[in-house]
Amino acid sequence: MQVVKKPFRVAIEGNVGSGKSTLIKYFEKFKEVETNAEPIETWRDLNGHNLLQLTYSDPHRWNFAFQHNVQLSRLNLQSKTTNKDIQMFERSLQNNRYCFVEMAHDKGLLSSPEYGVMCQWYEYIEANVDIGLDLIVYLRSLPDIVYTRMQRRNRPEERTVKLDYLADLHEYYEKWLIKKYYNLPCSLLVIDVDKDLSENQLIDLYQTYEDKILGKMPVL
Amino acid sequence: MQVVKKPFRVAIEGNVGSGKSTLIKYFEKFKEVETNAEPIETWRDLNGHNLLQLTYSDPHRWNFAFQHNVQLSRLNLQSKTTNKDIQMFERSLQNNRYCFVEMAHDKGLLSSPEYGVMCQWYEYIEANVDIGLDLIVYLRSLPDIVYTRMQRRNRPEERTVKLDYLADLHEYYEKWLIKKYYNLPCSLLVIDVDKDLSENQLIDLYQTYEDKILGKMPVL
Numbered sequence: 001m002q003v004v005k006k007p008f009r010v011a012i013e014g015n016v017g018s019g020k021s022t023l024i025k026y027f028e029k030f031k032e033v034e035t036n037a038e039p040i041e042t043w044r045d046l047n048g049h050n051l052l053q054l055t056y057s058d059p060h061r062w063n064f065a066f067q068h069n070v071q072l073s074r075l076n077l078q079s080k081t082t083n084k085d086i087q088m089f090e091r092s093l094q095n096n097r098y099c100f101v102e103m104a105h106d107k108g109l110l111s112s113p114e115y116g117v118m119c120q121w122y123e124y125i126e127a128n129v130d131i132g133l134d135l136i137v138y139l140r141s142l143p144d145i146v147y148t149r150m151q152r153r154n155r156p157e158e159r160t161v162k163l164d165y166l167a168d169l170h171e172y173y174e175k176w177l178i179k180k181y182y183n184l185p186c187s188l189l190v191i192d193v194d195k196d197l198s199e200n201q202l203i204d205l206y207q208t209y210e211d212k213i214l215g216k217m218p219v220l
Numbered sequence: 221m222q223v224v225k226k227p228f229r230v231a232i233e234g235n236v237g238s239g240k241s242t243l244i245k246y247f248e249k250f251k252e253v254e255t256n257a258e259p260i261e262t263w264r265d266l267n268g269h270n271l272l273q274l275t276y277s278d279p280h281r282w283n284f285a286f287q288h289n290v291q292l293s294r295l296n297l298q299s300k301t302t303n304k305d306i307q308m309f310e311r312s313l314q315n316n317r318y319c320f321v322e323m324a325h326d327k328g329l330l331s332s333p334e335y336g337v338m339c340q341w342y343e344y345i346e347a348n349v350d351i352g353l354d355l356i357v358y359l360r361s362l363p364d365i366v367y368t369r370m371q372r373r374n375r376p377e378e379r380t381v382k383l384d385y386l387a388d389l390h391e392y393y394e395k396w397l398i399k400k401y402y403n404l405p406c407s408l409l410v411i412d413v414d415k416d417l418s419e420n421q422l423i424d425l426y427q428t429y430e431d432k433i434l435g436k437m438p439v440l
Contacts, residue, residue: 047336054333062333068288069337072344079348113274113282116267117289124292128299129348 007034007082008215009132011092013177014139015169016161017146017153019193019202020090023139023213026206027088033214034084038091039073056160063109067118070096071125078131086214093131097122098182099172107168133186137213138177141193143167148196187219227254227302228435229352231312233397234359235389236381237366237373239413239422240310243359243433246426247308253434254304258311259293276380283329287338290316291345298351306434313351317342318402319392327388353406357433358397361413363387368416407439 012020024035043052046069055066074093097119105115125131143166150158150166175181177188189212197205211217232240244255263272266289275286294313317339325335345351363386370378370386395401397408409432417425431437 046333046340049333049336051333051337065284065331065334065337069340072337072341076344111285113266113269113271114285116269117271117285117292120266120289121292124296 007087009087010135011089015146017150018139018141032085036089042073064114098176103172135187138190139193143170189219227307230308230355235366237370238359238361252305254302256297256309262293284334318396323392355407358410359413363390409439
């Protein structure tokens with residue numbers, strides 16, 4: 001009989017520029033941790049089409065196809081087996097459903113029928129595939145702080161991202177994780193990254209939460 | 221230990237007006253058969269939106285959302301458990317992928333990125349969910365015959381369906397099942413319904429194929 005051990009699954013959540021990749025990079029060195037960055041490359045190359053770029057340039061036209069593709073790429077990551085004790089994901093299916101899909105619908109980038117289709121697919125996945133998380137780590141920061149950080153690092157695809165967008169996304173994160181509009185079926189660790197910390201200072205901060213993030217110490 | 225018996229899974233395929241529902245209705249009376257008509261009601265009421273109607277009225281705008289919804293509704297049917305020996309489906313996920321999605325893409329109703337997203341989802345489903353069929357029954361008929369039959373029965377939603385559309389769909393059925401453009405991993409029974417048969421004559425015809433359709437006699 002083969003016993004498949006279930007890994008401890010952690011999603012690292014937060015706005016653009018909140019320090020998710022720095023955190024994930026920090027945990028890459030732990031041999032018991034499998035890290036999964038956002039599957040951004042699959043959005044950039046869908047049979048030769050850059051769906052991410054299309055969505056940035058014409059969100060009304062492409063948002064639905066993009067969300068549909070994001071959902072699948074996250075499903076592929078979040079349901080794969082591993083021999084590591086801990087799986088760490090940069091954002092999650094749950095985040096996609098309760099922040100990005102909600103926001104796109106409210107902003108009119110997903111029509112109500114498209115929103116309905118997305119939600120029904122999410123319900124199917126939730127009922128039929130084990131996508132459960134054990135912990136959500138929320139890197140919480142005010143929009144203007146992450147905006148400054150984002151501008152400083154100057155990633156090509158983020159050049160068109162406006163402060164308004166970050167403020168909106170922040171609001172949806174808050175609804176999801178702090179105000180708890182939806183059922184949150186796992187532990188939540190909120191890390192305040194609301195100071196304009198350097199990368200080294202961020203790493204020092206993550207270190208203090210290390211045992212909680214890795215599920216070795218309970219999150220109260 | 222609970223042993224789950226795998227049912228014999230039959231998809232009934234064919235153009236609009238080829239006699240699929242008459243066949244399925246005939247087999248409803250067999251106690252070992254679970255019949256599944258097309259889940260058309262779920263397309264007519266998606267949280268109050270009639271996606272079927274939207275797609276008929278503006279296929280360029282709605283085809284992708286519609287196909288996405290059809291895929292999910294068929295997945296729900298085709299992966300459900302049963303205590304019957306035989307599961308019978310009116311059309312299938314495979315049919316959706318290899319006829320309707322291909323046709324919509326070729327006709328420009330699904331853009332290439334949308335088509336790519338649909339196909340990747342299909343690949344995911346095929347790799348992760350048992351949607352395998354044991355038999356495909358193809359009710360094969362020339363487009364002008366089914367057109368006459370469709371006009372005679374006068375279903376409201378079919379009033380806008382043109383002969384051209386039936387001719388196109390026929391071509392995609394032929395590519396899929398007769399010319400075998402794609403891998404067909406199950407048995408195929410082709411029933412010629414190319415004469416303008418009455419409902420009673422159709423039932424007589426189905427009766428002669430009964431044992432093959434129910435998997436009690438091999439299809440050669």
